[in-house]
Amino acid sequence: MAGISFHEVTKRFGDVVAVDDLTLDIEDRELLVLLGPSGCGKSTALRMIAGLDEPTSGTVSIGEEVVNGVDPGDRDIAMVFQSYALYPHMTVFKNIEAPLLSRHVSVDGGTPRRLDAAERRSRVVETAATLDLGDYLDRKPAALSGGQRQRVALARAIVRRPRVFLMDEPLSNLDAKLRTQTRLELVELWRRLETTFVYVTHDQVEAMTMASRIAILVEGRLQQVGRPQEVYQRPANLFVARFIGSPPMNTLDATVGQVGEGYVARVGDVALPLPPDVPVSADQRIVVGVRPEHLRIDADGPLDAVVRNVEMLGHEQHVICEVANQLLIVRASSDVPIVEVGTSMRLRPDPGQLHIFEAESGGRLA
Ligand SMILES: Nc1ncnc2c1ncn2[C@@H]1O[C@H](COP(=O)(O)OP(=O)(O)OP(=O)(O)O)[C@@H](O)[C@H]1O
Ligand SMILES: [Mg+2]
The missing domain is CATH 2.40.50.140 (Nucleic acid-binding proteins)
Structure with a gap:
């Protein structure tokens, strides 16, 4: 369990300023949604939490620890991308188990260690049950619906019980009905896990319906951060006013x-x-x-x-x-x-x- 802080973080790719002087405190156990139009720097901000991109300047902290320069594998985070890939030749069980084989895992806050086969099995079964995948553990991904595959990807991310959970537009490959349903499942999952979620989307409806707070980015700059109701009722500027709400x-x-x-x-x-x-x-x-x-x-x-x-x-x-x-x-x-x-x-x-x-x-x- 941990909050996340950006302190005066800028990320440049050559001449492009992807994230511009971002200062933002994400509270422990909140579901913060990073919202903004395409190219505004959402994924870059998320990738800096994960350690997949390093800030050009400024600091990123997870909990009390400044994580600049810390290897992604040592940050105790899990990330789900828009285009996730499951192992096609493995069963659902094996797919969910995979992160437990490749990494040491902390049990009840103890020193990370390898889990034995029985521990892994119980962890996988429990996680699969959380996401309603209990009946599919022996199937291969090809024999699942899109929504079920999406849930396997989520299960694989949460099976380690990371202290921070990062999601980059994880629902955008789903049709409208499945999106609404999976959105609800994600919020329920967040409540149950009591873990900090950072969720990236360009869809303001997704942001309004899921977030404890929304942070709105435009061209790498933070425009406003607040509860859905606050940004709807008192948008800080014209951009936020026009972006949040449908019809606008x-x-x-x-x-x-x-x-x-x-x-x-x-x-x-x-x-x-x-x-x-x-x-x-x-x-x-x-x-x-x-x-x-x-x-x-x-x-x-x-x-x-x-x-x-x-x-x-x-x-x-x-x-x-x-x-x-x-x-x-x-x-x-x-x-x-x-x-x-x-x-x-x-x-x-x-x-x-x-x-x-x-x-x-x-x-x-x-
Ligand atoms: N590796 C890179 N090299 C050069 N420019 C990059 C790189 N990654 C991102 N950018 C640029 O940084 C800016 C922010 O990109 P980012 O992927 O963070 O946007 P985004 O908000 O996630 O957009 P989308 O909603 O389309 O996914 C864009 O202008 C993008 O072209
Ligand atoms: Mg992106």
Whole structure:
């Protein structure tokens, strides 16, 4: 059991800065998700924990120990990759047992040693049961479904009971239904094992549903770290605001106007009142964010909208409309009568649900 710390870690590959001055404390036994678009440095960060890449500068610690320069085999971690390979000629039992043969293993925190055959058998059987693989121990991988093979790969990683468990997009080869199911199994596994998990994905739904905390990376830089609810409700900048949430947050370009003592956001010829304490000045360019579930169709609403498309999903509908030459998505109940494309209507943002960002930097103002 151990937490993990990045302290001012930078990783360069020639001219490419893959991870840029990352400082992040991953707590003992948490399920931290590293989230971000392709190429943002997620795998590189994970590989530095595993020891497969060394930082160019800064330190990585596991528990109390700085692990820069420590051999991957001596870090007591296990890693599952997106493209895992099982040994095709071996049974499931032999596949799961393999790490116990090639390495010394600590039992109940004792000095690592080789396990004898009976100890290995009981460890393999127990691990297989954890992942519902008990009935398949004598099969070869070719006779398993994709999801079962994925679970064998997971079993092989946890059989040593490492103190840190690293996963790099382990579900991306699975179809949508199996992904949802395996996601649940992984979270249950994490609860049972009481081990630190670091999980890499570019899928914000996966991050929101699995994480104790999410760390969002863009171009190697940490944007925000927080519980799923926090990053959803108070995104630190425009990037996070647009990345988290499906459908994404609506963002409207606006200019600050002054009315008496207060400020408004001018979107086209509409003025939306801004919260009293927003640090803005007249004529400043800002972006007003509002989530699709915080827009109401309301005959007296301030925003004039024209319906461009309606997506009926069964349990809800997404009404896509145009406001001041910008597109907005409204999330409405499926009970609301479907509006015709081309219809004009008015929208009202829920009070207190506007997110205000600085246009230039994208940073959150309120
Ligand atoms: N060995 C390497 N040599 C050169 N550049 C590399 C190397 N490994 C990674 N990079 C670069 O570093 C950046 C971060 O790569 P990384 O694999 O960490 O991204 P990622 O967030 O995992 O992306 P993806 O979601 O596509 O897997 C990219 O620009 C990538 O091209
Ligand atoms: Mg990657």
